[in-house]
Amino acid sequence: MSKLVLLDHDGAIDDILATLLLMTMPNVEVLGIIVTPADCYINAAVNVTRKLLDLMECHHIPVAESTVRGIHPFPALYRRDSLIMDNFPILNQEDTLKTPLLSQTGQQFMVETLHRASEPVTLMVTGPLTTVATALDIDPTIEGKIKEIVWMGGALNVAGNVEKEFAPEHDGSAEWNAYWDAIAVERVWQSNVPLILCSLDITNTVPVTAEFIRKLAKQRQHQLSDLAGLCYALAIPQDYYCWDVLATSYLHRSDLFSLKEWETEVMTTGSSQGRIKVVEKGRKILAMETVDRDEFHNYILQQWSQF
Template sequence: MSKQLVLMDHDGGVDDYLATMLLMTMDDVQPLGIVVTPADCYVQPGVSATRKILDLMGRSEVPVAESTVRGINPFPRLFRRDSFVVDHLPILNERETIQTPLVPESGQKFMVRSLQTAPSPVTLMVTGPLTTVATALDMAPEIEGKIEKIVWMGGALNVPGNVSRDIEPGQDGSAEWNVYWDPISANRVWQTSIPIVLCPLDLTNNVPVTSEVVCQLGKQRRYPISDLAGQCYALVIPQDYYCWDILATAYLAHPEFYEVREEETTIVTTGISQGRTKVEPSGRKIRVMQKVDKERFYDYILQQWAR
């Protein structure tokens, strides 16, 4: 059976690095590269940490590209500074030099080229905003036909968003950050006919990062990936933290863990609900992850990182 071609586009948050680590363990996936979109990170440490993770995992053949797009509503600095912390973790800094190549072109140009030259349709695994994808589509509209589907961690359909009023005054709390950073680009992608599989807050709110999971990673810390994952989760355990991006990414390997339902949706691009993903009759049809077998999911990530 031929491997699934996957191009990852992440935005440098702690869970994006963990999603990268999970993707790299998947035997039936051939990663074409990783694009870092400068949203939930400072981009230099975000790119650096990504390349060091690939080195640690022995995957330095996977190229990394730095997107130069910009969003409308910046992530808070407090969120973004985690990229510096991860980039400085001792386990990622044992070597003098980084082997994984940083491609010379921008992430959006790299995305266009990767899709144009791929031998078969590609799955885009997106764990940040859709801005790089939208920009690539504007640059080369023909690549739409080379995208098999987009699996996206984003949105909140029937639950409150995570863009809180105290952080973003004037908003009504309905938006999710990956949409809110650039709702115009999300809406641009919604205008295409590319199949979209959404992992929204409705699902991720039920799959927290627990002390138990972090302690289990600690018990298998003789494996460098478990050690790194445990260190990353230790950084964020004081917060309410959920399996956002790894839950979306695990779908690539085990869609049978999930219940998926078709919904009709629109993206709100202006006003106090800017960045909301709204269920609306006659809206854009997408597939939405509704439920997951949590036990199998947690077992799977622990097993994959025991390498």
């Protein structure tokens, strides 16, 4: 049976590559894609998403733009990648877009999609949790329609990636998706929806390397590998990891991962805003603890060589 999935991403390089991977999964039925205006410029991120779906002949999948806002904006240096990807030649071979952009907001689309679904839906979230939190506020009954939330976010037992350069009053303990809107994270933590985290604890073990990009280059006859290589090449001057791609791979290849349960709380104020702290008697979550890195790399190379 197919797994019903609703994707909520925020338009960065790894979000687009996570979308690329999700569309290749044989056991997944994607009900739609929501773009949250966080680590991107929203118009460009929506364009890239629709162009990607057109390229993969998945233009039956609707796209919706979330109108939520976070507390701490992502740096412009990070967000500009969406503008660059929007001008990739491989994504601009056609003059018109076939993939529909819905008139309703992403948060309303989430509510309606969950209610229409024939069974509980997995929310695959590769950006902040603000759209999910807003949807829960709009209609708390959707909680029963969510099978689980798989989220790329948080840092449990490692340092965060919020740098002093961009957040001088922060202590560096938070991961960016959580820091963007810690109050939204806390709102989701207050729900009873099962949470599976792909935190920095595991993504730190899977960096994007020049060696891996060269492996993609050897598959250039495949459009998806070529596109993935272009995207990752944008990131090579900085420390970059397979954040969202790793998280999304769990939907199809959970066998590559081990999980561990933690009790946690969310810090919503002060210099640790966005930190997900391990505490006794806290909110129980599951976190991806280990991954077979070599097999993960083989898996995404295989998936991206299908088209």
